[in-house]
Amino acid sequence: MIGHEDLAVRTLGPCRIDSPLAERLAARETTQHSVVEDDRILFDDTISMAGVRGVPVEQLPSLEPGGPRKRIYFDPAKTRVGIVTCGGLCPGLNDVIRGLVLELCRHYGVRRIVGFRNGYRGFIPHYGEDVVDLSPEVVQHIDDEGGTILGTSRGMQDPEDIVDALERLAINILFVVGGDGTIRGAMEVVRVIGERGLKIAVVGIPKTIDNDIPYIDQSFGFQTAMSEATKSIHAASVEARSAPGGVGLVKLMGRHSGFIACYSVLAKDDADYVLIPEVPFALHGERGFLEHLRRRVEDRGHAVVVVAEGAGQEHIDEHEPGRDASGNVRLGDVGRLLRRLITEHLDDAKVENNVRYFDPSYAIRSVPANPYDSAYCLRLAHAAVHAAMAGRTEVIVARRRRRFVHIPMALAVSRRNHVDPLGDLWMSVLEATGQPVRFE
Numbered sequence: 001m002i003g004h005e006d007l008a009v010r011t012l013g014p015c016r017i018d019s020p021l022a023e024r025l026a027a028r029e030t031t032q033h034s035v036v037e038d039d040r041i042l043f044d045d046t047i048s049m050a051g052v053r054g055v056p057v058e059q060l061p062s063l064e065p066g067g068p069r070k071r072i073y074f075d076p077a078k079t080r081v082g083i084v085t086c087g088g089l090c091p092g093l094n095d096v097i098r099g100l101v102l103e104l105c106r107h108y109g110v111r112r113i114v115g116f117r118n119g120y121r122g123f124i125p126h127y128g129e130d131v132v133d134l135s136p137e138v139v140q141h142i143d144d145e146g147g148t149i150l151g152t153s154r155g156m157q158d159p160e161d162i163v164d165a166l167e168r169l170a171i172n173i174l175f176v177v178g179g180d181g182t183i184r185g186a187m188e189v190v191r192v193i194g195e196r197g198l199k200i201a202v203v204g205i206p207k208t209i210d211n212d213i214p215y216i217d218q219s220f221g222f223q224t225a226m227s228e229a230t231k232s233i234h235a236a237s238v239e240a241r242s243a244p245g246g247v248g249l250v251k252l253m254g255r256h257s258g259f260i261a262c263y264s265v266l267a268k269d270d271a272d273y274v275l276i277p278e279v280p281f282a283l284h285g286e287r288g289f290l291e292h293l294r295r296r297v298e299d300r301g302h303a304v305v306v307v308a309e310g311a312g313q314e315h316i317d318e319h320e321p322g323r324d325a326s327g328n329v330r331l332g333d334v335g336r337l338l339r340r341l342i343t344e345h346l347d348d349a350k351v352e353n354n355v356r357y358f359d360p361s362y363a364i365r366s367v368p369a370n371p372y373d374s375a376y377c378l379r380l381a382h383a384a385v386h387a388a389m390a391g392r393t394e395v396i397v398a399r400r401r402r403r404f405v406h407i408p409m410a411l412a413v414s415r416r417n418h419v420d421p422l423g424d425l426w427m428s429v430l431e432a433t434g435q436p437v438r439f440e
């Protein structure tokens with residue numbers, strides 16, 4: 001069970017400097033829409049969960065609220081900031097970079113901001129990467145484009161080398177934008193910073209189109225990515241309905257978590273089956289997926305199947321599970337497997353079929369953020385700047401139950417966010433598709 005110690009946020013030291021934002025904060029109080037800096041946000045959100053702890057309300061586990069502080073740790077005029085984006089692309093990365101730079105410059109008066117190129121390798125001398133000076137002029141319109149103007153990469157880098165680079169450039173604050181791997185990397189950087197007795201804040205803005213970071217409502221870019229995915233589901237549905245025995249099969253990203261598959265199917269409400277990593281399924285047999293699909297095609301003349309890339313890995317025998325440069329497991333291609341098996345199964349059963357396979361792949365994550373995600377990215381960037389200027393370190397900023405909070409990095413990587421097979425989301429998917437609870 002999560003306790004106080006899991007939620008404690010590290011700070012570099014006392015905040016002794018008046019914030020340039022102090023005047024704006026004078027009239028703030030905790031309301032339904034804001035939480036003042038010395039209040040706390042309860043971790044549990046049901047009476048039953050809070051009740052089992054059996055402690056008075058002020059002793060319940062709680063999170064530090066995000067947002068501006070009246071007094072800050074860093075002197076803006078003497079603060080130098082670095083920004084890095086790591087891991088896979090995600091809509092909104094440029095919005096986050098832009099938001100960080102604008103908030104730092106315009107509201108805090110920080111003038112020296114650099115971007116490191118191509119993820120953590122941008123710190124390492126032998127790659128020969130330059131650093132990019134980031135100013136409001138440079139970032140003003142970067143949100144019109146997908147991707148990240150800084151570039152990104154996978155692959156391990158030595159945290160000692162990273163901290164060497166921070167020291168060489170006299171960086172006081174490092175913002176890391178990335179997923180679980182990036183946050184683990186940042187924790188290593190924090191460890192070395194501590195060993196060298198440096199006062200450098202490291203603040204993360206969590207990024208993952210898979211939505212697999214825990215304890216947060218939803219990661220930025222997810223809404224854009226799932227909206228893009230609905231286009232392929234629509235196309236699959238049109239193809240399926242337009243051919244005898246039409247089967248539209250769509251494979252979507254989602255290594256360990258099937259959120260994109262679930263939400264895009266709910267948005268389109270055209271799919272008959274959703275297969276996700278969290279819910280294993282049998283392929284063969286009377287109650288297996290293939291036989292159910294055959295009946296559906298015979299009854300209705302067509303079907304649409306959406307599969308998350310991490311689903312059904314146990315069915316892929318010929319696959320050698322290698323790892324990518326960051327150590328992430330390389331998945332077998334469940335989409336191609338299903339395309340073959342569905343065709344064979346319908347052929348064997350003498351059911352006329354036309355299987356159309358869609359793999360939108362990177363197309364869902366390389367687009368610019370939609371307006372909702374852009375606004376979300378900007379607010380996360382603001383929260384990250386407030387946290388860092390107040391000397392918070394080894395934290396990510398996040399929105400949890402619609403409140404901006406600081407979550408210790410260790411907690412953010414302590415587990416993965418999954419679609420709960422017993423939860424509301426999966427229930428909604430089952431209702432929308434009409435598929436059985438299990439294929440067994």
Ligand SMILES: Nc1ncnc2c1ncn2[C@@H]1O[C@H](COP(=O)(O)OP(=O)(O)OP(=O)(O)O)[C@@H](O)[C@H]1O
Pocket residue numbers: 086087088089119120153154155156157178179180181182183184185186188207208209326327328
């Ligand atoms: N276990 C780890 N320990 C230290 N650093 C790590 C670790 N895993 C990854 N990193 C660092 O973080 C970077 C990004 O990690 P990774 O490629 O796994 O992407 P990610 O941040 O998890 O994002 P995505 O959601 O796209 O997977 C890597 O290039 C590597 O430098």
Ligand SMILES: O=P(O)(O)OC[C@H]1O[C@](O)(CO)[C@@H](O)[C@@H]1O
Pocket residue numbers: 087088089154179208209210253254255309324365
């Ligand atoms: O960019 P790469 O290394 O091909 O990684 C693809 C993976 O990255 C993710 O988009 C997560 O960032 C996964 O959904 C996908 O499996």
Ligand SMILES: [Mg+2]
Pocket residue numbers: 087179180181328
């Ligand atoms: Mg990852």
